[in-house]
Amino acid sequence: MSELGMSDKAVLSCRNLGKSYDEGPESVVVLANLQLELQAGERVAIVGSSGSGKSTLLNMLGGLDTPSEGSVWLAGEELSALNERDRGLLRNRALGFVYQFHHLLAEFTALENVCMPLLIGKTPIPEAKERATALLTRVGLGHRLSHKPSELSGGERQRVAIARALVNRPGLVMLDEPTGNLDQHTAQGIQDLMQELSTSLNTAFLVVTHDLSLARQMDRVLKLEEGHLVPI
Ligand SMILES: Nc1ncnc2c1ncn2[C@@H]1O[C@H](COP(=O)(O)OP(=O)(O)OP(=O)(O)O)[C@@H](O)[C@H]1O
Numbered sequence: 001m002s003e004l005g006m007s008d009k010a011v012l013s014c015r016n017l018g019k020s021y022d023e024g025p026e027s028v029v030v031l032a033n034l035q036l037e038l039q040a041g042e043r044v045a046i047v048g049s050s051g052s053g054k055s056t057l058l059n060m061l062g063g064l065d066t067p068s069e070g071s072v073w074l075a076g077e078e079l080s081a082l083n084e085r086d087r088g089l090l091r092n093r094a095l096g097f098v099y100q101f102h103h104l105l106a107e108f109t110a111l112e113n114v115c116m117p118l119l120i121g122k123t124p125i126p127e128a129k130e131r132a133t134a135l136l137t138r139v140g141l142g143h144r145l146s147h148k149p150s151e152l153s154g155g156e157r158q159r160v161a162i163a164r165a166l167v168n169r170p171g172l173v174m175l176d177e178p179t180g181n182l183d184q185h186t187a188q189g190i191q192d193l194m195q196e197l198s199t200s201l202n203t204a205f206l207v208v209t210h211d212l213s214l215a216r217q218m219d220r221v222l223k224l225e226e227g228h229l230v231p232i
């Protein structure tokens with residue numbers, strides 16, 4: 001245990017996390033005094049009704065939004081202690097993030113989108129292409145490498161976003177409704193890939209989902225309710 005009381009193995013932790021939005025004279029509290037700790041290789045699902053704050057939580061844990069209260073540690077670094085540039089570098093190195101609405105780069109092909117985190121990390125282009133191609137093939141898109149996002153279906157775009165999040169082999173991957181657009185068979189393929197990576201590379205996964213059958217295959221399921229996470 002460190003002096004902060006966190007386990008040194010934690011890939012992600014947050015303490016007393018809070019988020020509220022000012023709506024005129026009123027303040028809307030979305031998250032309050034929330035605690036979470038994720039160990040290397042652990043797979044955790046977050047469920048909760050629409051509007052309960054799941055995306056807000058993920059965005060805060062991934063350093064994409066700033067908490068109103070509390071702190072987040074990613075790979076042992078406190079996010080608020082880093083400047084914008086260092087936070088970006090840490091994110092690229094340690095975190096894969098799949099947005100609820102994929103956020104692919106429109107002018108680039110599927111292959112180029114997946115290569116991007118590797119190129120930012122200075123991987124040579126031939127190696128980046130090889131690894132990106134292998135992963136896109138693994139998610140069933142080997143025949144769509146040169147398609148741009150506008151030429152892909154919703155589920156195909158989501159799979160490109162998943163491949164992009166995994167390609168750098170980060171210690172932690174956060175996914176916001178990754179299988180919402182996917183049929184059962186493809187969704188199970190993504191689930192199997194997560195299981196395999198958590199075992200072989202010790203990758204941790206934090207997944208927001210409405211799919212209870214997917215959630216139940218994870219190591220832990222937490223429900224976001226009234227600003228808190230409760231085990232179910
Ligand atoms: N920028 C904002 N300003 C004000 N309120 C916001 C803002 N962003 C989110 N909210 C509110 O915070 C609450 C949580 O939103 P969030 O997107 O985190 O929900 P969610 O659990 O991800 O829902 P869904 O399952 O529909 O994706 C909602 O009530 C939303 O209206």
Ligand SMILES: [Mg+2]
Nearest residue numbers: 054055056100
């Ligand atoms: Mg959401």
